[in-house]
Each structure stands twice: as structure tokens, then as C-alpha cells.
Amino acid sequence: MDAFEEYSYILFIALILLSTKILGLVTKKMKLPQVVGALCAGVILGPAVLNIVKDTEFISELSELGVIVLMFTAGLTTDIKELKKTGKASFVIALLGVIVPLLGGFGLAAAMGIGKGDDLNCSPMLQHVFIGVILTATSVSITVETLKELGKLSTRAGNAILGAAIIDDILGIIALTLITSLADTSVHVITVLLKIAAFFALAIGCAAAYHIVFTKWRKRDKRDLRRHVIISFVFCLLMAFLAELFGVADITGAFVAGLAISSEKDVKYISNRFETLSYMFLSPVFFASIGLSMSNLNMNSKMVLFTVLLLAVAILTKIIGCGFGAKLCKYSNKESMQIAMGMISRGEVALIVAAKGQKLGLMGDEVFAPIIIMVVATTILTPVFLKFVFKSSAPEAEVKDDLLRSVEERYQYEQDLQELSRSGKK
Helix, strand or coil: CCHHHHCHHHHHHHHHHHHHHHHHHHHHHCCCCHHHHHHHHHHHHCCCCCCCCCCCHHHHHHHHHHHHHHHHHHHHCCCHHHHHHHHHHHHHHHHHHHHHHHHHHHHHHHHCCCCCCCCCCCCHHHHHHHHHHHHCCCCHHHHHHHHHHHCCCCCHHHHHHHHHHHHHHHHHHHHHHHHHHHCCCCCCHHHHHHHHHHHHHHHHHHHHHHHHHHHHHHHHCCCCCHHHHHHHHHHHHHHHHHHHHCCCCHHHHHHHHHHHHCCCCCHHHHHHHHHHHHHHHHHHHHHHHHHHCCCCCCCCHHHHHHHHHHHHHHHHHHHHHHHHHHHHCCCCHHHHHHHHHHCCCCHHHHHHHHHHHHHCCCCCHHHHHHHHHHHHHHHHHHHHHHHHHCCCCCCHHHHHHHHHHHHHHHHHHHHHHHHHHHHHHC
16 A cells, blocks of 8 residues: 555545535525535535545544544434424324425335335345435535525524424434334344333433533532533533444434533533534535435436435425414414425435445445435425425514514614714715
């Protein structure tokens, strides 16, 4: 092995970080999520286009760590109180937003015979179910960011979207855990469910123990918060490791660890440190590695048709499932449509699920390109749809606030003019 091959990973990481940030800024200028740019960077650098960067074992392991940190950060920033507020409505919306896409994805994959010719260990039926599991995901971060930009996050529909998206992710993670465990034919469903129940019981105990120990330690050591960050990261990694021991996805353990710490007083400081680590290094590597795994974009006619239908099913099943769920919970037609549109984006959650399934042999390589195209398309379309359905939908209270704000700004403007006039006379 020559020096270039031995140290090529350094060059690969440099190219990934540079390209993901450049393309991320480009997509941000286009008012699109930066994750789209990171995905495109991986596709361009990888074997699908330029074939400059290889998906080495080191990059693969680093991207796995990136997934763990990403889901841990998601858990840290989850507002448990908000979950309690939305309660029944968010759960109904999320539940139907999982069941309908799951059935839609399964039906499409089965109808088109996806997975029948693959040399994978699992059965075609399990692969069909996994396509449905991918469609159950909802990207909380992309939807929340869009609602913030529109100033609609605190509306009735905005709160429902937030609560439902969070519950949707939890249900999706459980579904992922169940399907990945079922991929092992030697394991029975009851055994899988018992393992999941045992893990969550252990996770509750670990969270309670962490709070007791951490609270006492924090009282003694209030000066150096950096130690709190390290201990939190250790807790995250241990929970991810324990999850794997119980046959549960490691990202489930990381997410649960984040939820356990989300109520701590220092959570903002801890979250900021992890967001910096994730933004600067780990997340770009993960998202780029997704693009690097796309070895062939030259899809045959069947895969092109599957891509088009998958995108249609991904959009329609969320609109039908979440929209109907919102109507059941007494939301108006307009609010139901707003909630449905806010749940369309799959984003990083679907990518995590897809990447996990590909590694476990739940999905053939030829299906990966259509899924990434679906994820990117829904990520791009969701902000557009949200802007459309929230257009001129401000409630009366918001209209009054806008009018008052306009009057105040006008008054301030006149005061500034008078002040400038007096200064000129002097």
C-alpha cells in the first residue's frame, strides 16, 4: 500500500466537507434545505458521476457515528411538553400518517415485483414492507424550519404538525427496529417485541439513574459545563450500544438518550455543542456517504416508472393519512390540508432508515436511487406546498398583530423624521 492509498481518507474527508458546504450554500441561496446540497455533493463525488471519493470502511463507520449524533441531537431538541399539549390529535394524525404510507409503499413494491430478483437474505415480502417503512418517515427539522420562516410555527396547525411529526418519527423508529429484527429469520415476532419492550424498560431505568447521578454531580461541579457534554455523549453511545445488544437499532438508543436529557437545565448548552459537531463534521459525512453509495444512476424503464410512482405515493399517502387524521380531530378543511402538507417531507429520517436497511440487506441497490430521488423531491416540494397552503391563512389575532405592528412602525418612522428635522435646525 503506497502513501496515497494509506492517507487517502484525509483527502476524501476534506473533499466531502468542502463540497457539502459549497453546495449547501448554493441550495440555501435557492431557499432549499442544505441537506439537498450535501446529498448532491455525495452523488457528484461518488461513482455515479466523478468517481473521485470512495465509500471506504472508515467513511462508512464515521457516517454511522454521524447518524447516532444526528438522532441524539433530535432527541435533545424534542419538546416533551409540546408532545403533551397536542396529545390525542397529534397521535391520531401521526398514526394514520404512518399506517397509510406503510400500506401504500408495500402495495406499490408488491405490485411492481420489487425485490423478487435480488439475492438478498430476506424475503421479497419483507423488502416490500421495508419500502413502506421508509415512506412513514417525516422530517421534523425541515418542516419546522419552513414554518419558522413563514411565521406559522405557533399556529394551531403548526403545533399539530410539530407534535405529529415528532410522534411520527418515534413510531417510524419502532417500525424500523421491528423490521430490521425480522430480517433475521431465526427470530420470532414475539421475541422481537419482548426485546423491544425490555430495551425501553431498561432505557427508562437508565434515564432515571442518569438524572439522579447527573443532578448530584452538577451541584458539585457548576464551573465546567464541558464535562457535562462529555458525560452526555458517553450516555448517548452507551444507550446506542445497549440498543444493539437488544436487537434494537442503535439510532433508537441515541434518540432515547437525547429525550432523557432534553429536560435538563443545561440542555441548550449541550445541544449547541452537538449541533456544532454535527454541522461541522459528522452530518456532512453521513449525507455525502448516502450519495456515495449510489453506484449507478442509469435506471432502466422499470426503475424510472417506480421512481415516479414512489414519489406520487409518498405525497398522496401523507396527504390522505394525515389530512383524514386531522379531520377526525375536528380541524377545519384548510387546517387539515396545512397539516397534511407539513408532513410530506421525508428528509434525513428517511435517509437514515434507507441506509440502515441497505446495510442489513432489506433493500436492493437498484431501489436506492429512486428512494433518494423521492427524498430530495419531497424535501424540495414541502416548503413550496407549505407556502401555498398557508398563504393568506393568518388567523384574526395574527392580522390584528400585523396591523398594530404597522401602526407602531409608522409612528416610529414619523418620530424619527421629526428628530432628524430638529437636528437639522440645530
